[in-house]
Amino acid sequence: MAQTIKRGGKGVRRAAAARTTQRKVQTARKQTGSLLDSVMVWMPFSEETLHRIVMLLILGVTVAIVWTVAVLAGVPALASEQAALIASDAGFKVSHLEVRGVNRMNEQKIYEKILGQNDRAMTTLNLAALRDELNAISWVKDARVSRKLPDTLVIDIVERSPHAVLRKPDRLVLIDDTGAELETVKPDRAKGMLVLTGLGVGKRVQDLTHLLDAAPALKPQVAEAEWVGNRRWNLTFKTGQILVLPEGDEKSAGALLSFARMDGVNRLLGGKVAAFDMRAGDRIYMRVPGHAEEQAEEKRAAAQAKAEAKRIAAAARADEG
Structure with a gap:
């Protein structure tokens, strides 16, 4: 009696196809990684900086969406507040200060001005107003304020010189x-x-x-x-x-x-x-x-001598009479 044996040819072909696909994926990944590495070599910044840029773009898109929704809802103030909150949560808030140009004045006064800000989100920090506050310090001749993303504020101070x-x-x-x-x-x-x-x-x-x-x-x-x-x-x-x-x-x-x-x-x-x-x-x-006193004394002595001479002359005339 004849018996038919199934060799499972389709299963073998599927396994071979899967292995071929896996090799193609690995090759593509290697090529993509090599291409990315080649691109990074020519980039004027590091991979960490690229990551920050991407994060900033994502943050910008998120903030734009929140702002648009809030404006459409008629609450732009809430939009600004939410945007600042999102930026702070993402790490874009003042956590470090870089102060330059301070030699004579008390640097603590600058820190007090910065740390006294209620809103320290990098996206909403009013640099012009902060510069005006720094220029109000007696020792400050001029101040420049700039952001250094994601969390650093750079303060350049031109001091006044004591005269x-x-x-x-x-x-x-x-x-x-x-x-x-x-x-x-x-x-x-x-x-x-x-x-x-x-x-x-x-x-x-x-x-x-x-x-x-x-x-x-x-x-x-x-x-x-x-x-x-x-x-x-x-x-x-x-x-x-x-x-x-x-x-x-x-x-x-x-x-x-x-x-x-x-x-x-x-x-x-x-x-x-x-x-x-x-x-x-x-x-x-x-x-x-002392010269004036000497002159005054000489005048007094001369006056006294003159008076004495007059007295003697008067007495002599009296005796003759």
């Missing part, structure tokens, strides 16, 4: 070359710096700089400048001697230059004269300590 010390009735204040007040300082910190006094002197700092530039040799010798009566300067040198200058920018600069020339010839600074008054223009008046 002189403003003496007020109750304190000493450090100022820059424009007269902007920086901070209160103790006397030991003000030691060796130019001291400014007088009502309204803070607005005349640049005028004083131009005046002192007229006599570069004397400039480092000036210890204090007093703005008198809102019209002229008195300069006190490190020797303690005082130079009284006339009114007007040109006249005061000319007088200072003339004094510098006289000092170069006659060595006025460090001498016996306590004060030099150059307000007359064509002459200089000098005050020597």
Whole structure:
């Protein structure tokens, strides 16, 4: 009796086809991976950066969808809030600060401004308003704020430079070359710096700089400048001697230059004269300590001698009579 044996030919063919398909998939994956690697070699950024870009694109699409839905629903404020929330949840919020350019001021003031922001989502952070807040700090001349995705805020600071010390009735204040007040300082910190006094002197700092530039040799010798009566300067040198200058920018600069020339010839600074008054223009008046008292004493002695002579003469005439 004949018996038919089934060899399962279809099963063998299916297995062979499956293996062929698997080999094709593996080959395609290898080719795709090689192609991606080749592309990454020519990319101007790393694979990590590419990942961030992709995440940002996904975030942008998500935010756009949420915003569109919210606007269509008539609640744009809610859209903005939800977009910021999505960005924060995705890691796009201020978590790190990179502060540059700070050398003299207290850097903590900058951190207080940033950390004090209620909204720290990178997508909704108001950089212009934040820059204005930083520029309001006394030491800050200019500030620049930029984002460094995904979570870093970069702060570039241009500081003001201390130029002189403003003496007020109750304190000493450090100022820059424009007269902007920086901070209160103790006397030991003000030691060796130019001291400014007088009502309204803070607005005349640049005028004083131009005046002192007229006599570069004397400039480092000036210890204090007093703005008198809102019209002229008195300069006190490190020797303690005082130079009284006339009114007007040109006249005061000319007088200072003339004094510098006289000092170069006659060595006025460090001498016996306590004060030099150059307000007359064509002459200089000098005050020597104790000289006025000596003159007064001489006048009193002369007056007494004259009175005594008159008394003796009167007595002699009386005897003759």
